[in-house]
Amino acid sequence: MREVLRDMPADLLATIAVPLMVIIFTMTPLGSVQVVRVPLGLVMVLFVPGYALIAALFPKRDDLEGIERLALSFGLSIAVVPLIGLGLNYTPWGIRLVPIVISLSVFTISMALIAAWRRSVLPPEERFEVRFREAVRAAAAELSAGDKSRLDRALTVLLVILIIASVAALIYVVVTPKQGERFTEFYILGPSGKAYGYPTQVVAGESSTVIVGVVNHEYADVNYTVAMSLSNSTLFLRNITLGHNETWEEPVSYAINKPGDRQRLEFLLYKEGNFTAPYRDLHLWVNVSSGREPLQKI
Numbered sequence: 001m002r003e004v005l006r007d008m009p010a011d012l013l014a015t016i017a018v019p020l021m022v023i024i025f026t027m028t029p030l031g032s033v034q035v036v037r038v039p040l041g042l043v044m045v046l047f048v049p050g051y052a053l054i055a056a057l058f059p060k061r062d063d064l065e066g067i068e069r070l071a072l073s074f075g076l077s078i079a080v081v082p083l084i085g086l087g088l089n090y091t092p093w094g095i096r097l098v099p100i101v102i103s104l105s106v107f108t109i110s111m112a113l114i115a116a117w118r119r120s121v122l123p124p125e126e127r128f129e130v131r132f133r134e135a136v137r138a139a140a141a142e143l144s145a146g147d148k149s150r151l152d153r154a155l156t157v158l159l160v161i162l163i164i165a166s167v168a169a170l171i172y173v174v175v176t177p178k179q180g181e182r183f184t185e186f187y188i189l190g191p192s193g194k195a196y197g198y199p200t201q202v203v204a205g206e207s208s209t210v211i212v213g214v215v216n217h218e219y220a221d222v223n224y225t226v227a228m229s230l231s232n233s234t235l236f237l238r239n240i241t242l243g244h245n246e247t248w249e250e251p252v253s254y255a256i257n258k259p260g261d262r263q264r265l266e267f268l269l270y271k272e273g274n275f276t277a278p279y280r281d282l283h284l285w286v287n288v289s290s291g292r293e294p295l296q297k298i
Contacts, residue, residue: 008116011130012055015112018048019105026101044104050077052108055115061128080107184222185215186269186280191251204259204288212267213249216242224248224279225270230256230263259290 022044024030025037051073058064064072084103085095093099119127189211190197199208216222221243228236235254242248256263263286271279 009119009127009129011051012112012116015048015052015055015115016109018044019101019108022101023105027098044108045081046077047073048077049080049104049108049111050074052111052115053080055128056111056118059115059118059122059128060126062126063128182218184218184224184269184271184280185213186267186282187213188267188282188284189213198284199286200284201287202256202289204290205255205257207253207255209251209253210284211249212252213247214240214242214269215247216244219244223272225273225275227268227270228252228254229266229268231258235265256286256288259288261287263288 018040022040025040030036051069053076054064054069054072058069081104084107085100088095088099088103091099119129187195188198189195191199191209191211193211198210202208212226212228214224214226216224221241223239223241226236226238226240226248227234235256236252238250240248256265265284265286267282267284268278269280
């Protein structure tokens, strides 16, 4: 195995290096460097697992043409990644970031080591290898070939430019995603955490509970104030600060002391200390009994 690692071809070393870098940029503080993490993730998901599998299955130079290896690497990566995710779905770890990264890395590195071993047992002249310098020279020779017309050379150059531009555009779109609509979710749930079973029939002086939730989709940190009031009397008041995509959800208990039907229980959300008008508002119509008579239905 030492000889295999020492003599490992450059393409397989790169195949092993990519998942290791993905692990580093996923499970360490470096994961916040999106400019590196996102392109690495794309390469890891769309190309590297398939390339490692193809290298393990076809170690000989004459097994496949270069363009066939390239196309199959993309195709098999797109097939392998969902299959690994499907397998994880039936494990205790589930389909989460860390299990997926570790599973893909183990699969890719294993295939790369198998490919290195299978190549090592072949005669040197039969082993597949990526000769980067020769590939660059061949591409340059292809572009400057004397037997090609100016139109053919121009189309070849244009094709290369379009491919490079497409990859650059894809990376840019993924690294700098377009911001969606800015809004805040504000909701109330019944005591069971469902959108029903609200305490609309209560007894005066007895405690009732609802669950109040706020979700920030404003693409910035926001200071909120959550209030609950009845007949201009404040029953609950809480100041919270949420980052983008953060959620605040808590059960809120209260008691209404004054009997009466169809009392408007208001839930108000204020943003950034602006109390002139609520940013979001909800309400419940509540019938409050004195406890000495049966509750009336709405």
